[in-house]
Amino acid sequence: MMLKNLSNTLTVFFFVLVSIAAFGQNVDKDIHTDIQKHTEEIFDSLVEIRRDLHRYPEVGGTEQRTSQKITEYLKSLGLEVKTNIGGYGIVGILEGAKPGKKIAWRADIDAMPSKAPDVVDFESKHEGVRHICGHDVHTAIALGIANVLTAQQENLEGTVYFVFQPSEENIKGALAMMDDGLFDIIDPEELYAMHVTPFPAGTIAAKAEEMFSDYKRIDLTFKKTEKEVALFEFVKNKILSLENVASDSKFWNMQNMGDPEIGIAGPKSIYNNYTTVDKNNFSIKETENGTRISGYLSFSDKQQRDSAIPRLKMQIGQSRYANELLKAELVNVFPTLDNNKGLVDESLEQLSGIYGKNRVLRLHGVVADGRSDDFAFFQPKVPSVYFFMGGSNYEKGIIAQTHSPNFAVDESCIKTGVNLFSSLIVERLKR
Numbered sequence: 001m002m003l004k005n006l007s008n009t010l011t012v013f014f015f016v017l018v019s020i021a022a023f024g025q026n027v028d029k030d031i032h033t034d035i036q037k038h039t040e041e042i043f044d045s046l047v048e049i050r051r052d053l054h055r056y057p058e059v060g061g062t063e064q065r066t067s068q069k070i071t072e073y074l075k076s077l078g079l080e081v082k083t084n085i086g087g088y089g090i091v092g093i094l095e096g097a098k099p100g101k102k103i104a105w106r107a108d109i110d111a112m113p114s115k116a117p118d119v120v121d122f123e124s125k126h127e128g129v130r131h132i133c134g135h136d137v138h139t140a141i142a143l144g145i146a147n148v149l150t151a152q153q154e155n156l157e158g159t160v161y162f163v164f165q166p167s168e169e170n171i172k173g174a175l176a177m178m179d180d181g182l183f184d185i186i187d188p189e190e191l192y193a194m195h196v197t198p199f200p201a202g203t204i205a206a207k208a209e210e211m212f213s214d215y216k217r218i219d220l221t222f223k224k225t226e227k228e229v230a231l232f233e234f235v236k237n238k239i240l241s242l243e244n245v246a247s248d249s250k251f252w253n254m255q256n257m258g259d260p261e262i263g264i265a266g267p268k269s270i271y272n273n274y275t276t277v278d279k280n281n282f283s284i285k286e287t288e289n290g291t292r293i294s295g296y297l298s299f300s301d302k303q304q305r306d307s308a309i310p311r312l313k314m315q316i317g318q319s320r321y322a323n324e325l326l327k328a329e330l331v332n333v334f335p336t337l338d339n340n341k342g343l344v345d346e347s348l349e350q351l352s353g354i355y356g357k358n359r360v361l362r363l364h365g366v367v368a369d370g371r372s373d374d375f376a377f378f379q380p381k382v383p384s385v386y387f388f389m390g391g392s393n394y395e396k397g398i399i400a401q402t403h404s405p406n407f408a409v410d411e412s413c414i415k416t417g418v419n420l421f422s423s424l425i426v427e428r429l430k431r
């Protein structure tokens with residue numbers, strides 16, 4: 001998960017979600033019962049794998065050891081394994097006994113630079129590098145799913161691809177894997193992934209389309225002028241006017257994000273239809289082509305994102321700077337995550353049918369956070385869903401606040417991930 005701003009705001013609101021996340025009743029359904037039994041059997045070994053990866057974290061582009069461990073594990077399961085795709089990217093291929101659909105599961109594997117001391121007793125042995133975005137957990141879960149589904153090979157109709165992606169944090173890995181022919185090697189009809197979040201362990205969550213109001217930059221280039229100060233103030237105010245959150249809105253009270261009614265998982269979510277402007281992040285720069293003024297914004301949805309530039313152009317067109325504007329563009333700082341609506345609806349329905357509605361949350365709002373995930377680069381190629389998965393345990397003081405120095409997870413979430421997402425893949429293959 002890439003992160004730009006406002007990261008700590010999440011912590012508070014996810015506290016409130018704990019109240020709506022009791023464990024559901026498992027439905028006793030043959031293959032899903034087998035999945036849960038098998039997950040239970042391998043759980044301790046998956047925790048060991050996670051802790052090993054945690055001890056030896058590797059930042060994007062250097063995931064040699066991590067990649068080797070993944071390859072060894074997949075080969076030990078008997079899977080066909082392709083390595084060194086877009087750097088240290090790996091694909092494991094599991095052919096079911098019968099022909100059918102092709103489904104891919106993606107896990108990111110890289111760690112992050114961090115000098116803060118580790119909070120667990122299996123601390124990082126690589127100085128200045130830590131798994132504080134949970135990709136060690138993601139990797140262990142993906143290996144667990146591969147193990148569980150391999151045991152179900154005789155019952156599987158179709159093919160499952162396990163994609164282990166390097167370099168997520170630097171936004172390079174997804175593109176690198178595709179540039180290196182990922183979708184020539186595999187041709188999935190659906191693609192899934194998840195990320196650990198501060199939700200309570202035991203839960204997963206998703207929504208259609210945007211999951212993050214990722215950071216965008218607006219660049220407005222004007223003819224060179226003597227009156228830069230006035231132009232800068234004018235443009236800054238026009239960008240600020242795009243903000244679409246009432247100043248007295250409860251939006252800014254982050255505790256409301258976890259509110260069961262108006263929070264992001266609430267049916268009356270107020271975290272929709274908003275645009276926020278980073279008030280402390282404007283710049284002016286002389287370029288070869290003119291004077292460029294930039295500002296940073298986050299949008300909850302496509303409509304507001306798409307209307308930002310036309311609105312600015314119209315306002316500037318009606319001003320004394322009408323003939324000075326040379327270029328106006330919205331630049332992706334991060335790619336925009338965009339979940340397939342049909343797949344979100346079906347996935348949440350299938351999973352809540354098996355694991356209970358209180359473990360499978362439908363989000364109604366978008367986190368006002370500025371971050372994203374380079375999984376977004378895969379999404380235009382294959383219909384896909386990116387899930388949030390809870391990693392916190394508030395009673396134990398474990399808060400899975402990604403990128404925070406105190407990031408930790410309740411390792412029971414590994415079980416949740418393997419169970420729910422193995423079941424999901426089995427159900428998706430059937431359709």
Ligand SMILES: [Zn+2]
Nearest residue numbers: 001002133195
């Ligand atoms: Zn991440």
Ligand SMILES: [Zn+2]
Nearest residue numbers: 001002133169
């Ligand atoms: Zn991250």
